[in-house]
Amino acid sequence: RTMAMASSSGEVRRRKNPQKANPDASHPSSPPNNFNSPTHQKRRRPENNHEQYSDDNGNFRSSSGSPNGSNAASIKKEYDEYAWFAVFLMALCYFIVTRGGQSSRGGVLSSFSKPYHVVSSSVAVAVAEGNKEKSEKLLRSIFYIEKSQKDENSLMLIPNHRLEVILSSPPDLFNIVGVEESVEECTYNNEVNNQNQNSIPYLSHLSSTTWVHDEELGRGYLLLADAGRSGRIWRWEVGGGPITIGRSLNMERSGCRSGLWVNADGKNIGNGTCPENLFGDSSEIEKGKMSCSKSSTSDLSASPPLLGSASLAVELTRNAERSTVGANIVVAEWGEKRIVRVEGETGARTPLVVLVPHPSVGEEHQQHQQWRRVVRPNHLTYTPFGDLLFSDNFLESGSIPDDNAPYNVGVVYRRREAVHVLPIPAEQSRDAHGWTAATDGGDHGIENIDVLFQTRGFIEGMALGADLSTLFVFVTTDTVHFGKTKRVYKVRLSADEDDQDSDDGGIDKAGDDDDEFAVFHEMNATDCESDVRDPSNGSKLTVDEKGTVYLIECPSSVTLLDKEDGNVVGTLTLDKLQTQGKYPSLSSPLTSISFGEDGYLYITSPSELMRIKSRVEGMPLPTNLVVPPPSKKA
Numbered sequence: 001r002t003m004a005m006a007s008s009s010g011e012v013r014r015r016k017n018p019q020k021a022n023p024d025a026s027h028p029s030s031p032p033n034n035f036n037s038p039t040h041q042k043r044r045r046p047e048n049n050h051e052q053y054s055d056d057n058g059n060f061r062s063s064s065g066s067p068n069g070s071n072a073a074s075i076k077k078e079y080d081e082y083a084w085f086a087v088f089l090m091a092l093c094y095f096i097v098t099r100g101g102q103s104s105r106g107g108v109l110s111s112f113s114k115p116y117h118v119v120s121s122s123v124a125v126a127v128a129e130g131n132k133e134k135s136e137k138l139l140r141s142i143f144y145i146e147k148s149q150k151d152e153n154s155l156m157l158i159p160n161h162r163l164e165v166i167l168s169s170p171p172d173l174f175n176i177v178g179v180e181e182s183v184e185e186c187t188y189n190n191e192v193n194n195q196n197q198n199s200i201p202y203l204s205h206l207s208s209t210t211w212v213h214d215e216e217l218g219r220g221y222l223l224l225a226d227a228g229r230s231g232r233i234w235r236w237e238v239g240g241g242p243i244t245i246g247r248s249l250n251m252e253r254s255g256c257r258s259g260l261w262v263n264a265d266g267k268n269i270g271n272g273t274c275p276e277n278l279f280g281d282s283s284e285i286e287k288g289k290m291s292c293s294k295s296s297t298s299d300l301s302a303s304p305p306l307l308g309s310a311s312l313a314v315e316l317t318r319n320a321e322r323s324t325v326g327a328n329i330v331v332a333e334w335g336e337k338r339i340v341r342v343e344g345e346t347g348a349r350t351p352l353v354v355l356v357p358h359p360s361v362g363e364e365h366q367q368h369q370q371w372r373r374v375v376r377p378n379h380l381t382y383t384p385f386g387d388l389l390f391s392d393n394f395l396e397s398g399s400i401p402d403d404n405a406p407y408n409v410g411v412v413y414r415r416r417e418a419v420h421v422l423p424i425p426a427e428q429s430r431d432a433h434g435w436t437a438a439t440d441g442g443d444h445g446i447e448n449i450d451v452l453f454q455t456r457g458f459i460e461g462m463a464l465g466a467d468l469s470t471l472f473v474f475v476t477t478d479t480v481h482f483g484k485t486k487r488v489y490k491v492r493l494s495a496d497e498d499d500q501d502s503d504d505g506g507i508d509k510a511g512d513d514d515d516e517f518a519v520f521h522e523m524n525a526t527d528c529e530s531d532v533r534d535p536s537n538g539s540k541l542t543v544d545e546k547g548t549v550y551l552i553e554c555p556s557s558v559t560l561l562d563k564e565d566g567n568v569v570g571t572l573t574l575d576k577l578q579t580q581g582k583y584p585s586l587s588s589p590l591t592s593i594s595f596g597e598d599g600y601l602y603i604t605s606p607s608e609l610m611r612i613k614s615r616v617e618g619m620p621l622p623t624n625l626v627v628p629p630p631s632k633k634a
Helices: 002-021 038-044 068-099 132-142 179-194 282-286
Strands: 052-054 060-062 117-120 122-125 154-156 163-168 206-214 219-226 232-237 246-252 309-314 329-333 338-342 349-353 355-357 371-373 377-382 388-396 407-415 449-455 458-464 470-479 483-492 517-524 541-543 549-554 557-561 568-573 592-595 600-605 608-613
Touching: 122 132, 132 154, 132 557, 132 568, 206 377, 206 592, 206 600, 206 608, 219 309, 219 329, 232 309, 309 377, 329 377, 338 377, 349 388, 349 407, 355 449, 377 458, 388 458, 407 458, 407 470, 449 470, 449 483, 458 549, 470 541, 470 549, 483 549, 517 549, 541 592, 549 592
Parallel strands: 206 309, 458 541
Antiparallel strands: 052 060, 117 163, 122 154, 122 568, 163 608, 206 219, 219 232, 232 246, 309 329, 329 338, 338 349, 355 371, 377 388, 388 407, 407 449, 458 470, 470 483, 483 517, 541 549, 549 557, 557 568, 592 600, 600 608
16 A cells, blocks of 8 residues: 555656646646647747757758758858859969069069069070071070060060069178177178068079979979089979969088088188088077178178089989989089989989099000099080980199199090999998999999090080080180180080990090081170179080070170071070179179970079070980990999
8 A cells, every 4th residue: 555655656746747847738728748749849930040940850950941961061062162263263363463564473463462573674686697587586486575676686575474583592692701800790791681581591602403393293393503502402393373382492411411522722611521501690600600701892702612512413214204204313512522313212322423534635644544533523414325424624733834823624524324323222321422433342433434525624514415416515715815715615426335435445535536526606705795703603505495505605694506507696684783782793693594394494693593484495305215224334
């Protein structure tokens, strides 16, 4: 009975609990407490469109009748449908800002987009050769020329296709001063730096550029070799979209790392020391790690020590789609006095050239050839067969009875089958700095390196001709009687790669036979209008796909030569010499010229990168002629 009462009371309690929540449930006419009933839904349906309620199946729905998840997906879908329009508007705004108007990059709002600075807007037509129509026709096929011209001797370039500076750095003013002079001069430099947001120099002495095509990215980029101080290799690229990626550091200390082969010059660097790549940091100046420049304008143009990377080349790959495709980069290291190949997979630096035969003239040296370490290797050029051509400039002691003063000697060498030199392991790369030959075993490679051309002068440029069987060599000779003379030699390369070997182990020199070379173009330095100091370090010659030769024979202009007779076709001259900051006498002579695969011709000065739009490309190099892998000599 007690249990029944408890059960009965429990039932009552269970009945009372819902009644407390819904007092109307005890009324006979009241409907059951069902939240899913149509009557309750109608009474409880929210008026706010964003409020949710439960339907008959227990699903939460919005006031519009659709489930909450599907409603969010529907809204997201609507946004996705109009996303392309937002991207289109942004791209259109960028196009308007950067592609129209009067500036180099143009645009109605070009003043806000900081357009590139135009340094040359016209090309002069050569009239002295007597064939002006031919010259003008050739220039129009190379550059983008306006249809209507005011000056018959000068062709105006289309506004968006002129020579423009795309990368600029304050000059690297390297000069050692005493401690008593440091405070005053550093303060002066800091005042100049404070007026320039880009006051810290990062380009020391640009000497060459080369184009690299990346198959994974589907586009290419430009590598810039900096020969100043210990050297750097910079990378300049434009992204696949409308935004320029710009510059990035590709390699630090690209020319000097160990200091084993650095000789003290008594002024700038010590024996066995690689100069620091420190530019304009006042904190480093206070620590004594960097020098300041003197205030006199005569000392401001003093160049920094050149121990960096002077020249670059992409290693030729057999049967590649193009010659610029390759993971390995060849670098001429001035601080280490050698030519190395930077392996793309491991980063190891495989020595390709360390010792070269001395260009002895007398017959007494033929049997016992002298070898020496390269001094200033430069102008790296691959042949279609996989051989590496390079130049070397050095001072020779006076051997002429009437002249005991040292003089410049320029030599063009060939490293046979350089593409087949085996890579060294990464752990051996550091020890290779101390090697006195291209291999640890001391093998000179006497059968693989020979002399193609030698001259008493300074080689400033080198490039293969359009027929791939000739080599153009740009030489500057400075003598007391004739002054500074600039010549372009046309050197014939032998088609038979084996006919250069001789039984007596001698060297074949193209300069020994008049049929092997000829003067293609000649001029005197006094013909240059500019009196700017012309640096002798750089790659100042290139050839386009039609065979036209481009030459920097004057500090502030590019000369175009006809491929047949070497006559001047036209001249691309800077509108005015570039100056930096407060230094009106500090100009920027041109140092190198080369073609990219993006439709531009690239030109450098020590601290600037310039480009001009071109209708032609650089001379293509076939890859199917590379000799098969390796012979026993390689």
